[in-house]
Amino acid sequence: MSSSSSSSSGSSPSVSSDIRWYGVTKPIKHINELPVELVMRVFSYLDNEDDRWAFMTTQWRWFNIAVDALWYRPGINSADQVDLLCQTLRAHSPQADYAAMIRRVNLSTVAKSVNDYVLDSFTRCHQIERFVISEAENVTDEGVCAVLQANSNIQSIDVSMISSLTDRVLQELANNCPGVQGIYATHCVGFTDEGIAHIASKCPALKRAKFGGCRLLSENGLGMLVDGCRYIMELDISCCGAGTSMGSISDSMVKSALEKLRSLREIRLGSNEDLTAKAFDLKPGTTLESLRLVDLTSCPGITDEAIAKLIQLAPRLHNIVLAKCISLTDRSLALIAQLGHSLHYLHIGHCSQVTDRGIAAIAQNCPRLQYIDVANCNRISNRTLQELSMLPRLRRIGLVKCNQIDDVGILAFTRRPLLENTLERVHLSYCSAISVAVIKKLLDSCPRLTHLSLTGVPSFMRPELTQFCRDPPLDLTQHQMSVFCVYSGSGVHRLREYLNRNHAHIEIAAFDPEVLAMRQEPMES
Template structure:
């Protein structure tokens, strides 16, 4: 059953008017006998002297009632009702107001404590609540407050009924329902919320929380009127409200001294004077969110530091005129701070934490976001980790000077780190990701978008995170099919991945994504924008609609699957695999594709490589049929057949790939050995042809010449044979490693990117609207 603190569905009420009739009328309708009426104690009596006159007095809560936890609504409501009932003047058999003329039967329900009554009501259905409203006034008081504590307006029917009730003059209704409202959330029906509707809730003196998220039609005037007289207001959320001016901020400062939370992201039109007035008038503030405001400067930060000592959350995203001048003091003295966010502020430097002495620990700090503060370097990150060892969420996106040194410092957070955002940090490499992942094994969310130096080795490291739910690799253009296959192989079936972002990873094809979908049943979001293999009508029909503000080019590249669309894509690819009708290349090539596949499966290896389907060429991981080795072709054909039929699991895939790699290396060694043997035979033949001429020219030195020639020839042969012998030894060691520890066996021949590894030409960082085709990486380069 849903929580009894909300008006879940008013549609269960037979008639809307029942909630506004007088108690006397309700009793007459519910009583089977007009002569028998129920007294205030819930007993049926024939004595007219016990008849209720229907008059009802509204009881108010104590002034000391304070709510700060948004998840304990029912518990706090129960406590407040218990307290109100205990302080009321209801007659008790053993109390000072006991009346011998109105004794209560011991079997009466109302003799139970209020706590037990509320617990009983908690297990009842709502239709039973509506029936209880007709029993007696005291039970009606409890039920009506539980229903109107938080009006539930999550569907059109409930929204319409509540609006009808609120439009009735309170002098006509039995209760003034505005007196019971403490939680008002209009975020579920934002399209219907306007100034006229909000004006119906003017005069709610007990209002504690006002949520107007995405109510873009509202203006500042009705909001200001609703705030008048709300001395108990503790939080207000204006996210998405565009008309935020000084009027609203001043109304909060004048009427809401208990304010603890203010979310006003669109406060660009609010002056700094109004902000400072609010901070000085509301010393109990714990959470403030002022975004996208150039009017907020260090003076506001100083007022915040001097007056609001209980702050636990500060959000200053887009406040570019804020510097670290007074923020230093906030981190030093406000020990309760848990969340701090700021972005695009050039005044934030490495000096942000310099005032914190050695050994001083920010015990409560869990979330820090310093997006787009390009002045910070690895030095700030190292200091941050040393003074905040229990950080859970770290956002350093678009901090261009961040390098692998920062990732090594963040690795000291260990099991505390759950969320890491490093988008557009173009200097980090596979080495930094490896250092981070190997120590922070509880990471659930990692975003590495536009980190263009990352390769498939990053996916190998990420595969070892058992709780990973979200991967962001947008525009990591060096990611290939091999990395996705390795991710799938290492993580196994029934993976917990939920969101994968691979847009503009232009080297990817359908095969690995199909295996990813097959092994990740919990996947709810998959972004493949800009990947040509998926920009086909039969695939894009399952993706969601592009944003309305995209231009035509962006819409043509958009390919994002969410929710049910992911399941539809998975089912479609399963069907394609079962029917063996892959359509990778553009155009209608069914006949050519089926013919090529039939010839390939039948062992015809004389096909032109350029005409082979991309699936057949790439599923061998760079090994094509022109090698001509029977064992090699058999393994390649077996892998292709299994992938077509969809019967290959991660363990089988690993075994096939290992066989493929071993046979490939052995074949290369044999070919190299054969070439050396041929060269040796040719040299011996040349030597035999030159021997008669040497005997005639110098018969005396024949023995010496032959000895030197043989020694030289033997040395050359040894030198030429040394590399394949070393390769054979390395191959033997690699095979032993695979047998002893198959989980750590490297499956990718692509070299990782490490710092100071020679003069490497680093790829450029792509802008978000670019789509550059990257050259594919040959995972198994051949010796020429």
């Protein structure tokens, strides 16, 4: 009796009052009455595999609740796990119909172990919604088509980097999965206009179409795609037609896409030699309010005039990629600076005509910029770093082969209060004037730094420092491997500790205020 009055007095909340959040209004008398949502909430806190298994084997009801969550998206990180999964799907289990529970499959991390036999195991599934097998070079049309025939509910498929696939896959996808919303097929060089025609005629709900690097796709096929799939939000047609007799995508094709795809948020048009300002000659008064990302990498015909038209059309762009647009000048940066708070990401690597003045316009007008890459922009100097160091949200900066940059410029990023230094990734490869001392100071000033590239920097070509680097990629040349110097994750932390322990005394003349004052060069006019 006293317990009841204590509970109703409000001095301590009752169990039933806590679980009202889960739709329970009556007191729970038995553990079997716990709501499904509450059981799943408890299960979500268990990270250890043994604990999860103990939880599931406590009672059949908990098993049935938890097993569905585990198999909704099975974790597959090794070849052994692939084999075990295939065995389970092929075997009949009295405990549960595991194949029926799978909704999302991602085999990209074990791509080398994926073949048609593995794919055949997934034909036992009939509810797959997302299917990722990117870079699985050992699969064929037959294996992929078998999965598509068994799973008509697929909403997203990723077959990127699989060169052996042909239009048969696109035809099967269109016939069996008309509700597909995402097709990721970059560098599927076997896809042609014929396959795209099937998608265009039978998949009107398509929202994400990634066909970059599919060189056999011409503007005829892509035109059909634009006409038949008006809800596309993300379109990647980089390199389509490039290097073939069909030729690159024309200005009129791009113009048509921009006019018809009113929900478009991202468009990637890289490696298109024929693209010019005419691609953005839309009807007067037209604005692309939804457009957030434009990638024009390696489009030499893109000039300041094209950027002027683009900014007028898309006043809310967040990400702009203009790497290797060699005709651009500071005028383009002044135009981009008009985006103000909208701009988050800017890549202008290899735009050799850009100077400090153009970067200053960006830094002074775009305070929300988080990423900027000015690699191989040889006309920028320490002045650019001084301007960029004032950006309050800058997280990543690319300065590869910016030869005029030295310790003075890097020091600009060390003067911000510790808690406000947002830098996470810094790329300084081949900036030969950078010293160990200034990198030590940068590391101490940037507690969030997780990536630092110093490839080809002479002061770091020493075993005592390279011991903390990650291993170089296997596809590098012998010379590239010999100068490789990239610190990631724990490597950054270990380098910081080593320098503070063994080089605590190191200093450079650039730290002297008088030296700094002498080296402040006027901005290029």
